[in-house]
Amino acid sequence: MSDVFADEDLMRQFCAGKAHAFRLLYARHEKPLYRYLRRLLGSAEATQAEDVFQDTWMKLVDAKDSWQARDNASFKTWLYTLAHHRAIDILRKSGREVSADEGWIEDDAESPWQLWPAATAQQPEQQAFWRKAGQQLLHCLDALPVLQRAAFILHHDDGLSVEEITLVINTEFETVKSRLRYALAKLRICMGAHLLPILEKDSV
Amino acid sequence: MSLHDPNFATDKHLQTALRHAPDQDLAPSQSVRDNVLAYATNVVKQAPENLLKRSFNAFVSLHLKNWNVKAWQVASMGALASVLLVMVMVREQAPQESIWAESKVGDLAQNKVESPDEIEQKNYQLKEHQSEINRSAEAPELQNVPMRTEGSMARKSPEVRQSQKKSENLKPEAKSGLPAIEVPTKQLAETSADKAEAVETLNAQVAEAPDTAVEAAAPSVPVASSAPVGASASVVPTEADAQLASSKRATASEHSMRNAVIDHDAIVEKLLTLGGDNLAKQDIAAGNYHVLKLDTEACEKLGKHESHEAETNYKVVVLALCGKDNTARAALLQTEVGSYNKVMRNWQQHHNE
Numbered sequence: 118m119s120d121v122f123a124d125e126d127l128m129r130q131f132c133a134g135k136a137h138a139f140r141l142l143y144a145r146h147e148k149p150l151y152r153y154l155r156r157l158l159g160s161a162e163a164t165q166a167e168d169v170f171q172d173t174w175m176k177l178v179d180a181k182d183s184w185q186a187r188d189n190a191s192f193k194t195w196l197y198t199l200a201h202h203r204a205i206d207i208l209r210k211s212g213r214e215v216s217a218d219e220g221w222i223e224d225d226a227e228s229p230w231q232l233w234p235a236a237t238a239q240q241p242e243q244q245a246f247w248r249k250a251g252q253q254l255l256h257c258l259d260a261l262p263v264l265q266r267a268a269f270i271l272h273h274d275d276g277l278s279v280e281e282i283t284l285v286i287n288t289e290f291e292t293v294k295s296r297l298r299y300a301l302a303k304l305r306i307c308m309g310a311h312l313l314p315i316l317e318k319d320s321v
Numbered sequence: 322m323s324l325h326d327p328n329f330a331t332d333k334h335l336q337t338a339l340r341h342a343p344d345q346d347l348a349p350s351q352s353v354r355d356n357v358l359a360y361a362t363n364v365v366k367q368a369p370e371n372l373l374k375r376s377f378n379a380f381v382s383l384h385l386k387n388w389n390v391k392a393w394q395v396a397s398m399g400a401l402a403s404v405l406l407v408m409v410m411v412r413e414q415a416p417q418e419s420i421w422a423e424s425k426v427g428d429l430a431q432n433k434v435e436s437p438d439e440i441e442q443k444n445y446q447l448k449e450h451q452s453e454i455n456r457s458a459e460a461p462e463l464q465n466v467p468m469r470t471e472g473s474m475a476r477k478s479p480e481v482r483q484s485q486k487k488s489e490n491l492k493p494e495a496k497s498g499l500p501a502i503e504v505p506t507k508q509l510a511e512t513s514a515d516k517a518e519a520v521e522t523l524n525a526q527v528a529e530a531p532d533t534a535v536e537a538a539a540p541s542v543p544v545a546s547s548a549p550v551g552a553s554a555s556v557v558p559t560e561a562d563a564q565l566a567s568s569k570r571a572t573a574s575e576h577s578m579r580n581a582v583i584d585h586d587a588i589v590e591k592l593l594t595l596g597g598d599n600l601a602k603q604d605i606a607a608g609n610y611h612v613l614k615l616d617t618e619a620c621e622k623l624g625k626h627e628s629h630e631a632e633t634n635y636k637v638v639v640l641a642l643c644g645k646d647n648t649a650r651a652a653l654l655q656t657e658v659g660s661y662n663k664v665m666r667n668w669q670q671h672h673n674e
Contacts (some may be wrong), residue, residue, distance in 0.1 A: 118589050125386045127586060131361070131365070134365050135365070136361060136365045139361045139362075139365075140358060143357060143358065143361075145349060147349065147354070148346070148347070148348050151348055151349050152344060152345070152347060153346060155344055155347060156344070159555055166349075167349050167350060167353050170353060171353045171356055174357040174360075174361075175356075175357065175360050178357075178360060178361045179364070180362050181364075221523070233334055244341070247337055247338060247341035248341050248343070250334075250337075250338035250341060251339060251340070251341035251342030251343065251344055251345070252342060253338070254335065254338045254339055254342060255342050255343070255344065266614070269335075272331065273332070273335060273336045273339055274336075274339050274340070301332055301335070304332075304335055305332070305335070307333065308334075308338070
């Protein structure tokens with residue numbers, strides 16, 4: 118039933134005093150938001166994820182009137198904006214570099230995509246491979262700069278468009294686009310370096 | 322792949338790997354979930370109480386967020402608030418005494434506090450006025466008048482006394498809870514005025530009847546007082562002041578009775594030096610009406626009023642001479658006493674006519 122209403126409708130009901138609307142919103146965004154925070158903070162600051170998560174929702178509750186003042190504001194974008202800035206504050210306090218690392222890499226880094234199983238047609242025997250790939254991807258994400266990491270996760274996991282990412286990260290459209298390119302290039306190299314031996318071993 | 326494509330730069334292999342990551346199904350702890358939901362529920366319950374606040378905040382955020390307050394605007398608002406505060410304080414100030422509500426505006430104006438210069442000026446005028454009265458009177462009885470009023474009333478002008486009297490009449494209970502007494506002040510004023518008038522009348526009579534005046538070569542000393550009396554204080558009684566003198570007789574008799582005991586020896590000496598006639602005239606001028614009686618035996622009755630004389634109804638002052646005087650002195654005194662009593666009786670007889 119919660120899918121019947123859009124996020125914005127539920128938020129309006131919550132602002133009108135209906136607490137159950139907030140429960141639906143929370144249930145809908147609980148795991149994705151928590152996951153985003155875990156991955157953005159990385160393994161080093163994973164323990165802070167719950168605190169940032171709780172602070173984000175409480176801040177959202179307190180600022181619901183200011184959300185009402187915005188016309189046609191996307192609830193999801195607003196929620197992730199609050200969470201992103203809170204996480205960036207934690208990373209800054211911990212001394213991690215959060216500025217953009219735009220180091221140049223070869224855009225078309227060689228990756229043996231042709232050896233990998235089809236991403237859209239997963240079979241049970243391929244689940245083990247993808248689980249290893251997922252675990253390896255988390256390690257590769259830790260190696261990315263924070264803002265490239267954020268752009269990649271928001272786009273590949275949470276499904277935000279480039280325009281929405283510009284709102285969350287509060288940067289220009291071209292900046293988001295370049296960060297996505299850098300992130301993809303680095304991750305392909307990182308993933309290929311670890312998964313290629315496995316694929317070659319399996320193929321043998 | 323277009324830049325505006327939502328799937329721009331989406332790597333399907335990386336996306337599939339991300340969805341198979343071990344943290345895919347992680348969720349926050351149950352305590353975090355409970356805290357968030359409880360917090361949201363409490364805010365919703367308190368929302369009706371903060372409806373006005375939320376409306377104000379929304380108004381401010383929508384309309385006033387771009388309003389940059391200037392320094393002169395703050396100063397203007399502060400000045401306006403101060404003026405309003407002062408106006409309210411002046412308008413709403415409660416009276417400190419309940420008597421304010423009962424008193425009239427005119428009375429309050431008369432009860433104004435005078436400056437020290439004004440009080441000093443009025444004191445000077447009062448002293449001048451009293452000195453004038455004393456000079457015109459030149460009688461020892463009148464010289465005692467300022468002594469009676471030498472209290473707080475004597476230092477104040479008639480305007481001050483009138484103001485104080487009205488103030489006392491306005492709030493007798495507010496001051497001491499006792500009823501206000503204004504009789505002494507009034508009596509003092511009347512006594513002073515009447516006595517001054519009597520002395521002036523007597524002086525005028527002296528001027529009109531010089532044939533009856535008695536020369537006083539030596540300084541005159543009144544019977545009732547040790548204060549000096551002027552040489553022109555000879556008195557001849559007339560009918561014009563008979564009624565006034567009669568009204569003051571009782572007061573003068575009391576005064577002479579009070580001083581008779583004290584000045585007993587002085588009476589004897591003045592009888593011998595001035596003579597009975599002159600002393601009687603001085604006493605009449607001073608308002609001391611009595612007759613004298615010599616008694617060579619009643620030593621314990623010195624200077625006391627023994628009785629009233631039947632003929633004049635004047636008090637009899639006994640001059641006891643037991644063991645003090647010889648026969649010759651007693652005879653002389655008896656002669657002077659006779660002269661003294663004769664003048665007194667003539668005065669009384671003339672007054673009765």
